[in-house]
Amino acid sequence: MDDSNSKKFQKDLNGGLVGLVLLAVLNQSSEDLYGYEIAKRLASANEGVSIFKEGTIYPVLRALSAGNLLTSRIVPSYSGPPRRYYRITDQGRSVLAEWTAIWAGTRNFVDRFIDKGQSP
Amino acid sequence: MNRSAPRSIDQYLRQLREELAGEDAALIQDALYDAEEYLRAEVAAHPEKSESDVLELIASTYGAPDEVASAYRDTEAKVKAAMTTPRKVPGSAAGIFFGVFLDPRAYTSLFFMLLSLATGVIYFTFAVTGLSLSAGLAVLVIGIPFFLVFMALIRVVSLAEGRLIEAMTGERMPRRPIHQSGTSGFWSRVGQMLKDRRTWTTLAYLILMLPLGIAYFVIAVVGLSLSLAFTFTPLIYLSDHYGWFDAGNLHIGPAWLESLWALPFMMLTGILLLTLVMHVARGVGRLHAMYAKALLVAPAGI
Numbered sequence: 001m002d003d004s005n006s007k008k009f010q011k012d013l014n015g016g017l018v019g020l021v022l023l024a025v026l027n028q029s030s031e032d033l034y035g036y037e038i039a040k041r042l043a044s045a046n047e048g049v050s051i052f053k054e055g056t057i058y059p060v061l062r063a064l065s066a067g068n069l070l071t072s073r074i075v076p077s078y079s080g081p082p083r084r085y086y087r088i089t090d091q092g093r094s095v096l097a098e099w100t101a102i103w104a105g106t107r108n109f110v111d112r113f114i115d116k117g118q119s120p
Numbered sequence: 121m122n123r124s125a126p127r128s129i130d131q132y133l134r135q136l137r138e139e140l141a142g143e144d145a146a147l148i149q150d151a152l153y154d155a156e157e158y159l160r161a162e163v164a165a166h167p168e169k170s171e172s173d174v175l176e177l178i179a180s181t182y183g184a185p186d187e188v189a190s191a192y193r194d195t196e197a198k199v200k201a202a203m204t205t206p207r208k209v210p211g212s213a214a215g216i217f218f219g220v221f222l223d224p225r226a227y228t229s230l231f232f233m234l235l236s237l238a239t240g241v242i243y244f245t246f247a248v249t250g251l252s253l254s255a256g257l258a259v260l261v262i263g264i265p266f267f268l269v270f271m272a273l274i275r276v277v278s279l280a281e282g283r284l285i286e287a288m289t290g291e292r293m294p295r296r297p298i299h300q301s302g303t304s305g306f307w308s309r310v311g312q313m314l315k316d317r318r319t320w321t322t323l324a325y326l327i328l329m330l331p332l333g334i335a336y337f338v339i340a341v342v343g344l345s346l347s348l349a350f351t352f353t354p355l356i357y358l359s360d361h362y363g364w365f366d367a368g369n370l371h372i373g374p375a376w377l378e379s380l381w382a383l384p385f386m387m388l389t390g391i392l393l394l395t396l397v398m399h400v401a402r403g404v405g406r407l408h409a410m411y412a413k414a415l416l417v418a419p420a421g422i
Contacts, residue, residue, distance in 0.1 A: 015194075053191070054182045054183065055154075055155065055183035055191060056187070058155075059151075059192045059194075059196070063195050
């Protein structure tokens, strides 16, 4: 019961955050990245455990790409189907700046209440 | 999910396909493509482990098939909602009839009809040249590789046509090329490609695109020129009549039309005709999208 509650909460939180994190990762990277590479970067940043399931980043990548926040190109690969490499666009960068500000504001707002409750 | 956890890439992809049953065929193709890219890369990244050992951990990294399926469903719903701008639906009959001028799909479909003559000629030439050269070269050593390259090119053309149709008509088409999973051997891949119904329906689509393209082009050009002529001839006639500019020796025939009271009716007919052309274009766009999807995209569940 507890477990499914936390899972649902985590899933709801991830809804918008995955997009923000993906934009941030691609913004930091100097080269184009493909889905698997991005997934592994996220996992390695958090001691090998990604906060969200790596399978959920692919549809978000496609959605960001459809919204012109990312561009992509296809490169053949030996290990499987051709890989799709993503790169952030200028529009993506300005959206990232907006989203980062929103995230900072949200985090400060939430922390204000949570800190009070935890340190009486 | 009390189903057994997948122990191979094939099993995983099959379960994912089952989880997505009933979704848009193009969405399923994309989801399977993404999953295969990840799974194959993951297996390749751990050469010391067997495929089943890697797959054992996949539910905690990539996600179980049902989780991944729901992620695609959710994102698709959101994207669809964000991409389709809510259009004010005009209530009156006249509003519905003339509302077509506000629908960008009508214009893009009209453009598609004009373009389809060119694409039709190209596809037809490509398909017929490829087929006949494959048949002609079959007795030589080069025949088989030539045929295989031709088959591979068909898939590329199919993806490109799909992207064009989605841009023009808004119908969801695959955003990834078809990739065969399951078999690793070269000849079994070739065999699978030849057995794939979609390979042959795509070929049929490319050949049929020439007659269809001619028909679309003729309908669009005749409709446009007729309606635009009806709309603007009265204006030119009037400017000539009052000497605003010299349109030469302009005569409208039959002669009973060449009177001042008939001109507004002529213009009205032109505008009605133009609206009709826009409706036809939008309808053709929708029908063609359905037809293209049936031939170019594998039906869900296969």
